[in-house]
Amino acid sequence: MAGLTPEPETPRVLDPITGDGTLIDDPAVRPPLVLGNHSFHDITEIVCGYAENKPGRWWLPAFGVASSIAGMGGLFILYLVITGIGTWGLNNQVDWAWDITNFVFWIGIGHAGTLISAILCLLKQKWRTSINRAAEAMTIFAVICAATFPGIHVGRQWMAWMLFPIPNSNQIWPNFRSPLLWDVFAVSTYGTVSALFWYMGMIPDFATLRDRACLALKRNPDGPTLLPFIPLRVAKLRGLVYGFLAMGWRFSSRHWQTYERAYLILAGISTPLVLSVHSIVSFDFATSVIPGWHATIFPPYFVAGAIFGGFAMVLLLMIPSRELFPNMKDLITLRHLENMAKITLVTGMMVGFAYSMEFFIAWYGGNVYELDAFINRATGPYWWAYWTMISCNVLSPQVYWFKRMRTNPLVIFIVSAFITVGMWFERFVIIVTSLHRAFLPAEWGMFFPTPIDICIFVGSCGVFLTLFLLFLRFLPVFAMSELKAVLPQASPHYHPPAPPVDGTQAAHAQKRGHGE
Amino acid sequence: MARKSKKIYKTESGAVVHGVMAEFATPADFYHAAENVRDAGYTRWDSFSPFPVHGIDEAMGLPTPRLPLVAAVIGFTGAGLGYWMQQWMTAVDYPLVVQGKSYDAWEPRVPITFELGILFTAFAVLIGMFAFNKLPRHHHPLMKKERFLRVSDDRFIICVEAVDPRFDPSGTRRMLESLGGTNIEIVEE
Structure with missing residues (x-):
C-alpha cells in the first residue's frame, strides 16, 4: 500500500539554494537521482502501488470528463464521415487547415518521448529513468491522435487503406515520389517502433506486478473479487493479465544481458528514426513550391520545434501527476524539472533562430513572392496568429534564464502551457498563412474554423488525456528495474557509508555514497 | 573436460x-x-x-550475445526489401511518369527504404530478444x-x-x- 499512503512527513522544507536537495551546482557532487533514501523494496512498493490501489478521488472525475470529451470527438468524426469534409472550414483556397495543423501538432508532441527514451539513453543521462516511461506512453498516445487526422482528411475515409501499397482491383500503386506517402511510412514506423520500445521496457515491470499478484493470491486466496457477483479475484485477474504481458520473464542475468543489448539497439535505431520522422513531415511542405513552405531549413527547424513542444507536454503532464500521486516527488525531483526546462529553453532558442532565419532568407534570397509571404504572415489578416506564436514560443521560455524560475513547478507549468499553445499556432501559421495567399489572386481566401473543426480537435485532446489517465492507473508509471539500477546501493562496488560521527562526516559520506 | x-x-x-x-x-x-x-x-x-x-x-x-548481428542482417534485409518493393511497383509493375523523372531514380526511395530498415530491425530486436532468451x-x-x-x-x-x-x-x-x-x-x- 506504500505507493498510495500519504507521505508521512510534513511538506518538505525546500532549501533556498538546493531546492529539494537535487539542485546542486557543484559539478564535483553527484546529486541524488531518487530522494528519500529509498530501498529497492520501497521503489517496488511505490510504483506498483500506483497500479494496484485505487487512485485518489480526483481520478474518476478526471477520467469521466476526459473520456466524455473523447466520446464527443468520436461522434463528431462519425458526423464528418457521414456528411463529408465540407463540414470543416477548409475550402478551395485554404485546402489544408486544422486537420494538418493538428496532425503536425500531435506528431511533434510525440518526439519528446523518443528523445528521452532513446537519445538520452545513448548519452547515458541517468536522470531519464524517472520520466522515460511516462514520456514514451505520451508519445504513443500522441501518435494515435496524430494518425487520426490524415485518416479522416482523405475525404472517403473508407478508402484510407489505399494510403498503403496494398494490391487492389485498379492495379495501381501509390506514388512513391510523394512526401505524403513517405509520411505514411514514417508515421506508421514511428508508432510501431515506439510501441515496441515501450512494451519491451515494461516487460520486467509487468513481471514484478505479476509476481506481486501471485504472492497476494497465495497469502489471501479469498481476496476481493472484480464484481460482487463474479467469482473472479482481482489478484488472479492481475496475475493473468500482467503475467501474459510479462511473457514468462524471470529476471535471469542471462536474459538481462540480451535484453540490455536489445534495448541499446532499439535506442540506437530510434534516434535516427525520430529525426527522420519530423524531417519527413516537413517535406510535406518543403518539397512544394508554395511561398513560405519551400524552404531547406524546414527539417531541422521542425525537429527542434517538435522536441520543444514535446517537452512542454511532458512537463504539463508530469507536474500535476507529481502533485497528485504520493511519493512521486521523490522520483521526479526538481532537478528533473530543471533539466527539462533547460532543454525547453535550448530548443526554444533554436526555434526562435529558425523563425528569424526564415525572414532573413526571404529577404536575402531575393524572391519577391517569398518576401511577400513573410511580410503577410506578420502583418496580414493572420497577424494575431503569428504574434501569438512568437510570444509563446520565443518570449515565454526566456524566463528560464533565471534559476528561480526554471526550478519553480508552477512557473514551468504555465510556460509549458504557453509553449503548447504557441506550437499549435506555429503549425497553423505555416499551413494557413502560406496557403491563403498563393501565387494567383484567384487563390486568395480566408479560413474560418467551424464548430466541427473545433470539436474534433478538442476531442483528440480528450482521447490523449483518457489514454494517459488509464496509463497512470493500470501500468507501471516508472521503469522500476531502471530506477533500482540507478540507486547508489545497486552498484556491485557500493559499500554502505560508515555510521556518521558528526554532521560534516555524514554529508561527506552522503556524497561518496552517490558516487560510484 | x-x-x-x-x-x-x-x-x-x-x-x-x-x-x-x-x-x-x-x-x-x-x-x-x-x-x-x-x-x-x-x-x-x-x-x-x-x-x-x-x-x-x-x-x-x-x-557476447549474437543479437546485434541478427538485428543487423534482418534490418538490412528490410531496407533491401523496401527498395526492391518501390523499384518493382514504380518502375516495373506500374511505371508512371511523375514530374518527368526517370523511373529508376534512387533518390526518392531513400526515406521509405530507411523507414522499412528501421521497422524490420525493431521487430528483429524484440522477437530476437525473446528467441535468444527462450521466452x-x-x-x-x-x-x-x-x-x-x-x-x-x-x-x-x-x-x-x-x-x-x-x-x-x-x-x-x-x-x-x-x-x-x-x-x-x-x-x-
Missing part, C-alpha cells in the same frame, strides 16, 4: 531435482558469488536480480518457490542446476553457503 552427466537427482519424496538456489543480501555479495561460481567451473547455472547488476555478464563469464515460457521450476518470486522486488538469487556436470547436492550447497548465500533450498522440477 566437459563430461556428460546423465545422473538424475531425486528428493526423498521422489521429485526430480532442478537445482539448488541461494539468496544473497546485496548486489556486491551477489556479484562476488557469481564470480566464484564461475571460477568453480560451473556452466549450467544462472543468477537472478531485480535489475541488471552492472558487470554481471563478465562475473558470470557469459559470451515466452509458461512456467519454470523456480517460479514454484515463493522466495524466488521476490527477485522481482529486491532479492538476489543464484541457482545451480542439477544438469551441471559438476553438480553435487551437498558440495554445491556447501559452496553456496561459503559464498555467503542464505536460505539455501532445493528446487524441484
Whole structure:
C-alpha cells in the first residue's frame, strides 16, 4: 500500500539554494537521482502501488470528463464521415487547415518521448529513468491522435487503406515520389517502433506486478473479487493479465544481458528514426513550391520545434501527476524539472533562430513572392496568429534564464502551457498563412474554423488525456528495474557509508555514497 | 573436460531435482558469488536480480550475445526489401511518369527504404530478444518457490542446476553457503 499512503512527513522544507536537495551546482557532487533514501523494496512498493490501489478521488472525475470529451470527438468524426469534409472550414483556397495543423501538432508532441527514451539513453543521462516511461506512453498516445487526422482528411475515409501499397482491383500503386506517402511510412514506423520500445521496457515491470499478484493470491486466496457477483479475484485477474504481458520473464542475468543489448539497439535505431520522422513531415511542405513552405531549413527547424513542444507536454503532464500521486516527488525531483526546462529553453532558442532565419532568407534570397509571404504572415489578416506564436514560443521560455524560475513547478507549468499553445499556432501559421495567399489572386481566401473543426480537435485532446489517465492507473508509471539500477546501493562496488560521527562526516559520506 | 552427466537427482519424496538456489543480501555479495561460481567451473547455472547488476555478464563469464548481428542482417534485409518493393511497383509493375523523372531514380526511395530498415530491425530486436532468451515460457521450476518470486522486488538469487556436470547436492550447497548465500533450498522440477 506504500505507493498510495500519504507521505508521512510534513511538506518538505525546500532549501533556498538546493531546492529539494537535487539542485546542486557543484559539478564535483553527484546529486541524488531518487530522494528519500529509498530501498529497492520501497521503489517496488511505490510504483506498483500506483497500479494496484485505487487512485485518489480526483481520478474518476478526471477520467469521466476526459473520456466524455473523447466520446464527443468520436461522434463528431462519425458526423464528418457521414456528411463529408465540407463540414470543416477548409475550402478551395485554404485546402489544408486544422486537420494538418493538428496532425503536425500531435506528431511533434510525440518526439519528446523518443528523445528521452532513446537519445538520452545513448548519452547515458541517468536522470531519464524517472520520466522515460511516462514520456514514451505520451508519445504513443500522441501518435494515435496524430494518425487520426490524415485518416479522416482523405475525404472517403473508407478508402484510407489505399494510403498503403496494398494490391487492389485498379492495379495501381501509390506514388512513391510523394512526401505524403513517405509520411505514411514514417508515421506508421514511428508508432510501431515506439510501441515496441515501450512494451519491451515494461516487460520486467509487468513481471514484478505479476509476481506481486501471485504472492497476494497465495497469502489471501479469498481476496476481493472484480464484481460482487463474479467469482473472479482481482489478484488472479492481475496475475493473468500482467503475467501474459510479462511473457514468462524471470529476471535471469542471462536474459538481462540480451535484453540490455536489445534495448541499446532499439535506442540506437530510434534516434535516427525520430529525426527522420519530423524531417519527413516537413517535406510535406518543403518539397512544394508554395511561398513560405519551400524552404531547406524546414527539417531541422521542425525537429527542434517538435522536441520543444514535446517537452512542454511532458512537463504539463508530469507536474500535476507529481502533485497528485504520493511519493512521486521523490522520483521526479526538481532537478528533473530543471533539466527539462533547460532543454525547453535550448530548443526554444533554436526555434526562435529558425523563425528569424526564415525572414532573413526571404529577404536575402531575393524572391519577391517569398518576401511577400513573410511580410503577410506578420502583418496580414493572420497577424494575431503569428504574434501569438512568437510570444509563446520565443518570449515565454526566456524566463528560464533565471534559476528561480526554471526550478519553480508552477512557473514551468504555465510556460509549458504557453509553449503548447504557441506550437499549435506555429503549425497553423505555416499551413494557413502560406496557403491563403498563393501565387494567383484567384487563390486568395480566408479560413474560418467551424464548430466541427473545433470539436474534433478538442476531442483528440480528450482521447490523449483518457489514454494517459488509464496509463497512470493500470501500468507501471516508472521503469522500476531502471530506477533500482540507478540507486547508489545497486552498484556491485557500493559499500554502505560508515555510521556518521558528526554532521560534516555524514554529508561527506552522503556524497561518496552517490558516487560510484 | 566437459563430461556428460546423465545422473538424475531425486528428493526423498521422489521429485526430480532442478537445482539448488541461494539468496544473497546485496548486489556486491551477489556479484562476488557469481564470480566464484564461475571460477568453480560451473556452466549450467544462472543468477537472478531485480535489475541488471552492472558487470554481471563478465562475473558470470557469459559470451557476447549474437543479437546485434541478427538485428543487423534482418534490418538490412528490410531496407533491401523496401527498395526492391518501390523499384518493382514504380518502375516495373506500374511505371508512371511523375514530374518527368526517370523511373529508376534512387533518390526518392531513400526515406521509405530507411523507414522499412528501421521497422524490420525493431521487430528483429524484440522477437530476437525473446528467441535468444527462450521466452515466452509458461512456467519454470523456480517460479514454484515463493522466495524466488521476490527477485522481482529486491532479492538476489543464484541457482545451480542439477544438469551441471559438476553438480553435487551437498558440495554445491556447501559452496553456496561459503559464498555467503542464505536460505539455501532445493528446487524441484
